[in-house]
Amino acid sequence: MAVxxxxxxxxxxxxxxxxxxxxxxxxxxxxxxGKARLVADNLCDGLGACxxxxxxxxxxxxxxxxxxxxxxxxxxxxxxxxxxxxxHDHGVPHQGGGCPSAKVQNFGGHAHGHGGGCPSARLMNxxxxxxxPTDQTGQxxxxxxQWPVQMHLVPPTAPFLQDADVLLAADCVPFAYADFHRDxxxxxxxxxxxxxxxxxxxxxxxxxxxxxxxTIRSLSVAVMEVPCCSGLVAIARQAVAACEREVxxxxxxxxxxxxxx
Numbered sequence: 001m002a003v004x005x006x007x008x009x010x011x012x013x014x015x016x017x018x019x020x021x022x023x024x025x026x027x028x029x030x031x032x033x034g035k036a037r038l039v040a041d042n043l044c045d046g047l048g049a050c051x052x053x054x055x056x057x058x059x060x061x062x063x064x065x066x067x068x069x070x071x072x073x074x075x076x077x078x079x080x081x082x083x084x085x086x087x088h089d090h091g092v093p094h095q096g097g098g099c100p101s102a103k104v105q106n107f108g109g110h111a112h113g114h115g116g117g118c119p120s121a122r123l124m125n126x127x128x129x130x131x132x133p134t135d136q137t138g139q140x141x142x143x144x145x146q147w148p149v150q151m152h153l154v155p156p157t158a159p160f161l162q163d164a165d166v167l168l169a170a171d172c173v174p175f176a177y178a179d180f181h182r183d184x185x186x187x188x189x190x191x192x193x194x195x196x197x198x199x200x201x202x203x204x205x206x207x208x209x210x211x212x213x214x215t216i217r218s219l220s221v222a223v224m225e226v227p228c229c230s231g232l233v234a235i236a237r238q239a240v241a242a243c244e245r246e247v248x249x250x251x252x253x254x255x256x257x258x259x260x261x
Contacts, residue, residue: 001065001066001067001068002065002066002068003063003064003065003066004046004063004064004066004068004069005046005047005048005061005062005063005155005206006038006041006044006046006061006062006063006064006066007028007029007038007044007046007048007050007059007060007061008059008060008061008062009029009035009036009037009038009058009059010058010059010060011035011037011058012058013056013057013058014035014036014054014056014058015056015058016031016034016035016036017055017056018031018036019053019054019055020036020050020053020054020059021036023049023050023053024049024050025049026043026044026045026074026077026078027039027043027074027077027078027080027081027083028040028043028044028074028077029050030081036054036058036059039077040067040073040077041066041067042066042067042068042069042070042073043069043070043073043074043077044066044069045069046061046069046155047153047155048061048152048153049153051152060199060202061152061199061202062202063202063205140181140182142181143181143182143185143186143187144181144185144190145160145188145189145190146158146160146189146190149190149191149192150191150192150193151168151191151192151193151198151203151206151207152193152198152202154191154206156206156209156210156213156214157213157214160189161189161210161214161215161216162214162215163215163216163217164188164189164215164216164217165187165188165189165216165217165218165219165220166188166189166190166191166210166216166218166219166220167184167185167188167189167190167191167220167221167222168191168192168193168207168219168220168221168222168232168236169184169190169191169192169221169222169223170192170193170194170195170222170223170224170229170232171192171193171194172194172224172229173222173223173224173254174192176224176254176255176256176257176258177222177254177258177260178258180222184220184222184252188220191207193232195223195228195229195230195231195232195235196228196229196231200231200235203232203235204235204238204239207235207236207239208238208239208242208243210239211239211240211242211243211247212242212243212244216247217247217248218247218248218249218250219236219239219240219247219248219249219250220249220250220251220252221233221236221249221250221251221252222252222253222254223251223252223253223254224253224254224255224256225253225254225255225256225261226256229253233251236249236251237249
């Protein structure tokens with residue numbers, strides 16, 4: 001047993017639509033008595049690839065004591081319910097089975113994946129694409145160096161967080177600030193989230209764990225000038241304060257017209 005992130009289903013909110021069942025590549029969620037239920041803890045990888053498929057918002061992520069994720073149990077479960085088992089990489093810790101969107105991957109000229117499943121949560125490190133500048137008429141290279149970017153999907157042990165300068169950005173910032181990639185993201189690992197629409201307490205717990213147990217060098221926080229964005233700054237400050245080592249913290253505020261405040 002270990003304390004880890006697990007899917008939590010609110011049965012009061014669940015209407016039994018069943019959209020989450022095929023969204024879970026491990027077969028951990030099934031409809032029982034008209035409600036979506038987690039069949040067994042060891043079938044859930046905790047990455048939350050099913051979160052976006054629930055129209056009722058009944059699925060969230062919680063940290064609790066649970067059995068370790070078991071790939072062999074997943075294989076048996078998928079055979080039991082008549083689905084093809086998804087292959088997982090071996091030789092590295094499981095960091096993203098199930099939905100490919102949550103799968104951990106590292107790219108350094110070649111793609112190296114960790115885990116299997118939904119590509120949207122698949123962990124990846126990209127080769128540096130920022131070396132060659134382009135003129136203003138050409139296509140600018142991305143400064144994004146990893147995947148996923150959503151706080152919900154990034155595990156605290158993600159390899160791209162190790163020895164990294166990290167940018168925690170509010171969801172709206174990249175849309176408001178035109179040179180987000182060049183001025184803010186370049187050379188950093190990225191985490192994004194919305195302090196108004198998402199679970200701030202879950203963010204605080206995860207960010208604190210990332211800082212406590214990882215080797216993050218610095219943390220930059222980019223937020224909008226709107227009041228609700230201040231929650232992300234508060235989360236960052238609390239997480240840094242709780243860290244036993246000193247982590248430099250920088251706050252950048254973007255105006256709704258795209259200017260830096």
